[in-house]
Amino acid sequence: MQIWAFLTPFLVYSCSCSRADEPIRAFVVPHSHMDVGWVYTIQESMHAYAANVYSSVTEELSRDKHRRFIAVEQEFFRLWWDTAAKGSHKKQVRQLVKEGRLEFLIGGQVMHDEAVTDLDDQILQLTEGHGFLYETFGVRPRFSWHVDPFGASATTPVLFALAGFHAHLISRVDYDLKDRLQKDKRLQFVWRGSPSLGEQQQEIFTHIMDQFSYCSPSHLAFSNSSGFYWNGVALFPDPPQDGIYPNMSLPVTKETVHAYAQTMAENIKQRGAWFRSNHVLWPWGCDKQFYNASVQFKNMDPLLDYINQNTKEFGVTVEYATLSEYFQAVHQSELSWDVRGSEDFLPYSTESFQAWTGFYASRNALKGLVRRASSQLRAAETLFARYRVSFPDGPVAKDWALAKLRALRWAVSEVQHHDGITGTESPKVAEMYAQHLRQAAMGVEEVVAALFLLPHHGLGLPQHLVSDLHREGSNEAMEQHVIVYNPLAWNITTIVNVTVTFPMATVFDDDGQPVAAQIQRSAHSNVTYDLFVVVTLGGLQHRKYLIRLSKTACRAKTSCSATYTAEGVHFERRYPGSGQKIGRRLLPVLNDCYKLMFDQDTNLLHSITDRAEKRTVRMRQEFWEYRANGDVKAGPISDNYIFTAIEPAVRAHRAVQMEIVPGKVVTEIRQYFYREEGDADYAFSITTRVPQSFAGGPPCHTLEQRYSLGPLQLNTEVVLRTTTDLQTDRTIFTDANGYQMMKREHRDIPDNTVARNFYPMVRAAYIQDDRSRLVLLSERAHGVSSQASGQLEVMLHRRLWNNLPWNRGYNLTLNDSSVIQPALWITMSSLSASSRLHQRGAVELQNRPLVMPIDQPRREKELRAAVPVRPVVLPPNLHLLSFSIPGWNYSSQHDRHLLHLDSGRGLRPEPDYDRVLVRIMHLFEEGEDPEFSKPVSIDLKEVLSGVGEVGAVEERSLTGTWDVNTLDRWKWNTHAGMKDEGRHGCLTQAFNVTISPKEIRTFFIHFRTTQL
């Protein structure tokens, strides 16, 4: 740090010297940062300012051909387009887009968070926005504008490259790092975010915004207002009737123009010294700006003219620009750039005690809801696509089903916003996201129910069907039918859990054969029972099961004896912190993979043995909590965004009770943690499920843990701390958005070390020594850290309050009193065996079988007689990432599509229901596994024959909008050169495709249906 401080004057001096004669060319990029949520609901934002942004910008741009604007979040634009834009606006927008003066950046529904979002959802939200833009305007965004996400992931540039982007722009990176990069003129580089993908396929020029970030300078010496924002500050809930907003800056007049010009030119020159080319990106805008574009441009126009008329004096030229115009200029400079590998910019701090690592765990319930909705959506998409191919004239109305799916696509997309899934929004906005998700999920449930009952005919309208399904108190109350669907393109044997209210149940498959099952009292309820059913399903296959419920126990050797009734054994309350001896009275729980030892003197886990490796690792799991400060006068605080550990974590419980429920399908260990010794109610619990080993049973390597926490005490942040004797030197590995694993070595930072060593965990985290790896897989995002060797702690839940006026004013204090029940899957194995388990395990946990109870079908015989659905099975290292009918109506021939748009005749009258969007992902990194890391060749026709006959295949860009062979992304000169010349058109006529490590290949598949 100090060295840089000494070097700075020299660097700045040498740079300004080399370009002394040349004026700096500043690209003034007008924009408005419009959070899809955060403090205000979407409706409130639309009303207060967002609709006005697009109306007034459209009108103002049409008045002067020099003016420009960039549009970023598609959700607001689409709402405006569909509900507020007049016919004249639409005409103007089409013209402006054609001229390139109104430019769409990113093109996703939102500017997604990069830390806690899942790959599936990032792709979804990008696809959702891109589909609309391409359909409506024939345009495909080629640049990103990721100015606000709280830290930057290495997955994002990879996905953007696969979507066809030329360049990527980010802003929030560690304050001290930004300082260094700025002084060293290294804010721009070529990023290769994946260690496995081909260079040409993934590399992307990346620009980190300088210290001014995405807002124009707001402190002007001569003005008491708000900088270059002549329209002032947006007013909520209503825009002012007289058009007078607070903080409107002094107008640009003869008297003020020189002062404005001087301030702007000085700022441009200051920034010019941080970049290698002679171009400065000068974002003009900030949050909620340009709702009155007229006053904005009316002041900026003469200011720019004045500067350009006095270029000699000011040393700069200024022009309105879109981001593409700026990047074009940088690209043409033909400089050679540094290459950055797969290192990311997480975690993110704005000061030493401002570590933005709290949001990894903020609003855990919302984070869980998002992922469940996303997984339900994916399953429903695959079902609908299969159905459409098999029954093009089937009774489920396709437009009805598509509308329901679209609603959930929209809801899942929206919440990926960087103040959405992050949990950094106000309570009313969190409720808005949840409401949208729940409502849309209910709609999709109706679709799934309708699709499952096929192939029936004449079942009536889906709505009718659904109300029928939910009918209660029918005669068949003692029998329940469930359909279990495997949404993965792999064959699986797994355990599903059905909650019932009877103490006994027997299960039969669709051939009438009894199925292995187990029933026991639920851990957290006195009135329900958990029924565990072992299901075996082919890829994308569903089966119907009959559950026969009974109030009486089973007599041995009857058909019901396939269900095992499990009874719990209770263990007295113990006090683990009180210095008792441990390891004297151990209780084993075994399956073929593991031996778990529980200590009867503590009621805690004592060790785990990997039986294949004959390796025993000491292991203890407990809840600890960080006690947060909420008083800004007393020191740094924790809030929605920020985590500050003002003191080390303390054990959050004094007593533990245990119950073991030995079973033949699963053995369950229930641990209840009490805050105080005599508490009647437990504060936290862990339910560990150990699958039992038997012929035809599920694989034994996955231990499932479910936790229950909350409501927490105020100002506590609770972690699950797993302590082992693995020698790990505090290094952990965490996933980046479920796409790849990142190695995180402990960072020795003098201040705030605990908080700055937290990382996001979206799907996976592990620790390892030279022999064994302990992996945690997750179904929702958490914060994760290793504060001591062999330790892995997961921040599960936070409840905070603070008195920072800004936080209180916006209601961003996070007083979250919810009860949460997240789950983790745990595996421990040798390093060589681990990758296969956790790569697939993470996908399996994210895509659990869909279990849907249905009423006794009226036409039982028909259902039985139905032709079984043929499985779709991919090789074990390939994952069917998407299988859906997007319902776009554009032609995949670009020229033809543009012709359609130009003719004004509009598009096809209805969505294209015959185009299936298929994405296949290779799960492994190069060199990760001797076998599974190899490129895999598949014949798409063959692989998808279970769905139907493939007629044609087109390979597309990630979001579907490009023919992949026409992408033609910009090439950038690098200091490292390029080893890999890239791959083009690996698809042959024979439908053969080779998929290499970490590749995601996207296709349009056209099946030959009976309609064709």
Ligand SMILES: [Zn+2]
């Ligand atoms: Zn934002």
